[in-house]
Amino acid sequence: MPVLTVDDIEVGYANNTIIDGLSVTIPEKKITTILGPNGCGKSTLLKSVARVLKIERGAVLLDGQSMKKLPTKEIAKKMAILPQSAEAPSGLTIFDLVSYGRFPHQRGFGSLKKEDLQAIHWAIDVTGLSELKERPIEALSGGQRQRVWIAMALAQDTEILILDEPTTYLDMAHQLDILLLLKKLNEEEGKTIVMVLHDLNHASRFSHYMIAMKDGAIVTEGAPETVMTCGNLQQVFNIQATLAACPFSQNPICLSYQLTKETECLQQTAAHS
């Protein structure tokens, strides 16, 4: 049974419908990336799955059950969400913030039990924050803060991890750092990861499954080789891309691109040949 299925949903803000009749199945224990131009509805899709936005029609199914019918705390035990612009108030330590990830597993006023402490320390360790765990959040760099939020989501101990642009505003090294961490979590912990990324090459390199969106609908979906083609990129982003193979993953990457629409697609397979 698929872990996460979006079934013919309609979502929008006020009177403005963004997504109408979208269905998609997220593969289990894989990394899935949603991409598309600004305003294509990818964040809207993620927010509907995260139950931040109300779905007008259709349903999001978690383990085959409509999320509308599940208690939100039960959902939070299976699915953790990292919003796009999470900002912690000052005066909290890393440990404090990460410990809130245990909320769905706690009852009442929430004293930390042994398994809570275990999950928190594991999350801090696996995100490489052990050295910093006594520091207040405001003393951390952007990349470290993003790790703290990921640690909080990990402390939630869920099968599914949803991240809205986890690498935005980070420099190149820190972007890679976060993606490698997610790859490790997928490989070693079997997490199902769904995220929105703007960097096509990162998406192709780290994803098993890609979903390309435009105007609130899915244009194409599948493995990076099938999604990252000149024709698809032309259709989704209106760009004329020159593709190559990633030396690390062998998946297609975009070497460079321009906006002209007429020129022939030049597919380079330099790394392969």
Add this chain to the structure above:
Amino acid sequence: MAVSVQQSKGSKKERSRPVAAVFIIIGGLISLVLLIGLSISYGAADIDLATVWTAVFQFNPDATAHQIIQELRLPRVLGAALVGICFAVSGALMQGMTRNPLADSGLLGLNAGAAFVLAICFAFFPGLPYMYQILYSFLGAALGAGLVYGVGAVAKGGLTPMRLILAGAAVSALLTALSEGIAIYYRIGQDLAFWYAGGLSGTKWEHLQIMTPWIAVALIGALLLSKSITMLSFGEEVAIGLGQRTGVTKFFGAIIILILAGAAVSVVGAVGFVGLIIPHVTRFLVGSDYRWIIPCSAILGALLVVVADFAARMVNPPYETPIGALIAFIGVPFFLYLARKGGREL
């Protein structure tokens, strides 16, 4: 969970400052009791602390000093403490729930709304028992808040902190003007005057008996919500992701805020800034966890208003300086400081 746990080392250090919070709660309570004693003993007729003690614990109705204490000074100082608790905790809740560092029941129109509805009560239902007055005060606080959010939401670009403050100022000015109009037209200026200035001199046991249960329930509710409030202060999406029913939290949070602000205004009038200053000071001292911010704000708020009331009586005796003016004296510079910072740190 493959990694073994090192629980022993530094598990205290890695959390934010509960030690400071416990110190504030214990030290604050001791200071509060001492200040209440002092406040009772000084006044138009100075009474020594020993007499204060016997008046409270071995009341003798024949002694004048005992009567002054029992009938005037004790309810007044207890009222001051309760009002401080109410304003401070409602401010803390508002700041946490809305992530708006400038939230305060005075700045967001709750106080003016409550005072307005109370003015209507004085004009049209003179002699309405306090038991009902306080209910109208809750209603008025809701009216003020509703108007401010309504005006703020109409503007394009959503409810930014600054826009809410502007809406709050406009709505407060309007409601205050209307209240004053009612006061003049119905010649109830005398009854209302002490309110705009803010004053605790009229506090009686009857008021305390009626407001205390409301406040107690609201405070227990605030403590039960405190963890959820901390999560909301991370942002609504984070709170939803963690499995919080944010609608429920906001609903009960709003009701608690209205009860606290309404109860305080019904006794002291539209005194602002306590709810702005105290939560910021508390956050500076104990960090961002509302499980500590709420109880510590309550105690520091009580201290501030008891001291302000004491000062109100001592600055220019035998006249009383309006307590609202005294608190604004420190509140306004503090507001300007926060507004200048843009309130980034929430």
